[in-house]
Amino acid sequence: MLANADTLQPLQAVVLGIVQGLTELLPVSSSAHLFVVPELLGWKYEGLAFDVALHGGTLIALIIAFWSDWAALVRDAFASDPGVRRDAHGLWLRLAVASVPAAIVGVLLDDIAETHLRSLALQAAMLALFGALLWAADRFLPRGRDVSRPGWGEAMLMGAAQALALVPGVSRSGVTMTAGRVAGLSRVSAARFSFLLATPITFGALLLKLPDLPPSLPMGTLALAVASAALSGLLAIKLLLRMLRHAGFGVFFAYRVALAVTILGVLGRRG
Numbered sequence: 551m552l553a554n555a556d557t558l559q560p561l562q563a564v565v566l567g568i569v570q571g572l573t574e575l576l577p578v579s580s581s582a583h584l585f586v587v588p589e590l591l592g593w594k595y596e597g598l599a600f601d602v603a604l605h606g607g608t609l610i611a612l613i614i615a616f617w618s619d620w621a622a623l624v625r626d627a628f629a630s631d632p633g634v635r636r637d638a639h640g641l642w643l644r645l646a647v648a649s650v651p652a653a654i655v656g657v658l659l660d661d662i663a664e665t666h667l668r669s670l671a672l673q674a675a676m677l678a679l680f681g682a683l684l685w686a687a688d689r690f691l692p693r694g695r696d697v698s699r700p701g702w703g704e705a706m707l708m709g710a711a712q713a714l715a716l717v718p719g720v721s722r723s724g725v726t727m728t729a730g731r732v733a734g735l736s737r738v739s740a741a742r743f744s745f746l747l748a749t750p751i752t753f754g755a756l757l758l759k760l761p762d763l764p765p766s767l768p769m770g771t772l773a774l775a776v777a778s779a780a781l782s783g784l785l786a787i788k789l790l791l792r793m794l795r796h797a798g799f800g801v802f803f804a805y806r807v808a809l810a811v812t813i814l815g816v817l818g819r820r821g
Contacts, residue, residue: 560770563774567777569587570607570778571778571780574605575786576786576802577727577802579673580601599759607775607776608780610776614780614784615787648710648747654713655713671814674817676718680719680724681803682803683725684725684799685802688798692734700735704743723741723748
């Protein structure tokens with residue numbers, strides 16, 4: 551039976567890839583879903599290295615969705631106009647420095663993330679708590695500024711917040727968007743910079759964890775998972791940016807609370 555298979559099956563790979571693509575880029579926590587979904591379906595949890603490998607799909611989605619932004623940053627970095635060059639170099643530097651907190655925390659607490667932070671009860675609590683913070687920051691703070699290239703204050707606050715995403719249930723995109731709204735950015739500006747900030751840290755995580763992938767994992771199956779994550783990730787980016795032009799984060803808060811209650815209900819039935 552699929553649910554009892556020791557080896558990752560193609561259907562499981564596609565399902566987990568879709569889960570990764572949607573939940574990494576929507577503010578609902580991919581790390582929680584990639585642990586909870588196999589747990590609820592009776593599938594074997596493939597481990598943190600496999601979860602990070604799926605981020606290859608969302609990295610592809612991020613590069614495709616923001617190709618024009620990255621191309622403009624590269625072009626502007628070599629522009630003849632000193633002001634344009636200075637602006638581009640400043641954003642490259644902000645992206646690099648803002649990625650440092652999450653990179654340090656990820657390296658130092660890698661083993662703890664693999665073991666002690668995988669509690670379903672903890673993930674339920676983080677889903678509800680950080681969902682509430684996201685909703686409150688958007689609901690009660692001013693509308694915020696629309697900027698294409700945030701300054702040092704916004705970048706560093708969002709970068710520091712990103713480090714919290716090591717805890718499953720927090721959501722990297724959710725906590726950085728919360729920080730962006732707290733820093734005074736509009737919903738769309740916070741989301742766009744959150745996605746730009748995701749690119750270097752995702753690439754770094756892939757380099758760190760790919761050597762830990764089990765050699766028994768079929769590469770064709772992994773490719774299916776990554777492709778599914780890329781396609782669903784592109785859909786999630788387009789959906790979120792379009793939605794945030796007209797509505798807030800309330801629906802994601804409601805979803806996170808509902809998922810947290812579901813997890814606690816399952817735990818309660820297990821005694």
